[in-house]
Amino acid sequence: DQQVKQNSPSLSVQEGRISILNCDYTNSMFDYFLWYKKYPAEGPTFLISISSIKDKNEDGRFTVFLNKSAKHLSLHIVPSQPGDSAVYFCAASAYGGSQGNLIFGKGTKLSVKP
Amino acid sequence: EAQVTQNPRYLITVTGKKLTVTCSQNMNHEYMSWYRQDPGLGLRQIYYSMNVEVTDKGDVPEGYKVSRKEKRNFPLILESPSPNQTSLYFCASSLSRIGLANYGYTFGSGTRLTVV
Numbered sequence: 001d002q003q004v005k006q007n008s009p010s011l012s013v014q015e016g017r018i019s020i021l022n023c024d025y026t027n028s029m030f031d032y033f034l035w036y037k038k039y040p041a042e043g044p045t046f047l048i049s050i051s052s053i054k055d056k057n058e059d060g061r062f063t064v065f066l067n068k069s070a071k072h073l074s075l076h077i078v079p080s081q082p083g084d085s086a087v088y089f090c091a092a093s094a095y096g097g098s099q100g101n102l103i104f105g106k107g108t109k110l111s112v113k114p
Numbered sequence: 115e116a117q118v119t120q121n122p123r124y125l126i127t128v129t130g131k132k133l134t135v136t137c138s139q140n141m142n143h144e145y146m147s148w149y150r151q152d153p154g155l156g157l158r159q160i161y162y163s164m165n166v167e168v169t170d171k172g173d174v175p176e177g178y179k180v181s182r183k184e185k186r187n188f189p190l191i192l193e194s195p196s197p198n199q200t201s202l203y204f205c206a207s208s209l210s211r212i213g214l215a216n217y218g219y220t221f222g223s224g225t226r227l228t229v230v
Contacts, residue, residue, distance in 0.1 A: 006156075034218045043118070043204050043221030044157070089157060091218070101172065102147070102219065106156035 003027045004092050006105035015114050019077040023090030023105055026071065030092040030103075035064060035075045038087045038107070047088075048075070080112045116141045120205050120222035127195055127229055135190045135225050137205030145208045146188035147172070147219065148180065150201040157204070163188055195229040202226050 005024045013019045023033075031052040036044035050057040050064045050073065057064050063076045077084055090105040118139045127133055139146065147162040149172075159172030163182040177199055179191040188207075192199060203226075206219035 036218065041224070043206070043223050044219075045221070046218035049218060091157075101159065101162060101170075103159070103173075104149070104157040106154065 001026070002105075003030075004090055004103050004105040006088075006090055006108050008108050009106070010109040010111070012111045012113065013080045015082055015112055016079045019075075019080045019084065019110055019112065021075040021077075021088050021090075021108050021110065023073050023075075024071055025073075025092050027092070027094065027103075028071070029094040032093040033064070033066060033073050034091045034093070034102070035062075036089040036091060036104075037084075038089065044089060077110075080110075082112050082114050085110055085112045116220070118205055118207050118220050118222035120203075120225050123223065123225060125225060125227050127227070129196055129229055130194050133192050133195060133227075135192075135203060135205075135227070137188045137190065137222060138186050139188075139205075139207040139220070140186065141207060141220065142185065143207035143209055143220075144185070145219075146182065147206045147208075148178070148188070148190050149204045149206065150174065151204065151224075152201050160190070160203075195227075197229045200227060200229050 034049040035047040037047050038044040048059050048062050050066050066073045087107045087109045089107045091102050093102050121136045144165050148160040149157045151157050158174045160178050161180040163169040205222040208219045
């Protein structure tokens, strides 16, 4: 059973607009959530994280929102730029943020069109 | 430069021929991990290690072995590779807990393995 779900395989957005990538989880033990970005032929790159004690974390153009009651988080990119075109993975960790067993979703491919 | 180095980048091998994919990190990280990426399945964890001589299974450990004899190295061993192990493999390392430094795993560039 998939514990971290990204139900949209792809998303297309116009440059300058907002990109919203969604992620749902099932395991209530998860207490840290992370987003990674991946370009072709490269390893994933850490983007932003959020602890379960918060509902929002911001870093420049990237904001992650967490709704614990709905077991849902989202990544907002504002404004979107063509260089943001990549696959975005949501990931979750339990046990106080231990990164031993980090569970990833299947990813969402974002295309930002000029 | 802080990095995770995997070798080789590309490997084609035959069924049953033992192989090792090496992984090394220069950041003195406690945690290291191996993932495989397959189309439609995302990143799935194979094994992880919390420190020297401490390893544990991830979600898809069957057919793989690992060892952590030194902090910087975490090789992935396929004793008898099969075609269903054809995949893109990533090694990663991190500090023990996300909260300590507010950053996640640092990933290597990947190893594309084909088993024929």
